[in-house]
Amino acid sequence: MTSMAWSQRFATGIKAIDKDHSSLFDLMEAIAEHERRRSSLAEVxxxxxxxxxxxxxxxEREERFMISAHFPEFDRHRRAHADFRALIGALARQYRRSPDAIDLGKVRHFLVTWIMGHIMGEDMAYVPYLNGTTTPPPGSPEPSMPTEMLMRLPPEKHDIVRRFASLMRDGGEVAEALESTLLAxxxxHEQALDNKVRTLFAPDPLDLTPCAEGDESAEPMDLTDLMESPEPEAPSPLVSRTVPATSRRRRPEA
Structure with a gap:
């Protein structure tokens, strides 16, 4: 049975990272123990x-460290994290649905292989940047951490929004397909609203249908009434008001 315990050869020299990695080895050993003693489904x-x-x-913690150190391979490293998260999530989901379809020995072997390759290869590559012995070359693009958002949602929408946000955060083909679908x-929706506005608020067309003969309730429409403007009325003559000479103010003499 392939197993592995934490040792200093896996240490990065960064306390928080090494503590996390040690916990990962504990989880891997727990899976090996479940396989040995055939633990209950709930325990697994x-x-x-x-x-x-x-x-x-x-x-998330590791990615923040890489961003602060301007690690140039951040995007590729984050993608490896996203792939692992997606696979472990699918594994846990499948086990809950059909535990007999999952071979814990293969799970353990996968974890040993992935952890060895990731820690000894991917993680060790960022260590010089985190401890300051290596800096990115001039002009290197600065990695950016996804922005945290706060949003009020109905309780029944929490799970679907969380899943959507996780897929968009991880990027890749699924995120691109979701973005294209959302834009479409x-x-x-915009076209539907435009049609609704036209239906509700468009002016009614003019009714140019001739009146039926003998229909006294309708009067024929004279189109000249619509095209000709009425002649303006002549303005009323202004009434002049003569100011009596006696009421005129005399200019004072100098």
Missing amino acids: AATLHALEVYAAEHF LERH
């Missing part, structure tokens, strides 16, 4: 859930 499911939580918390839905 709890460990897989703990692995999901670990991945979310540790990867927005265009469709």
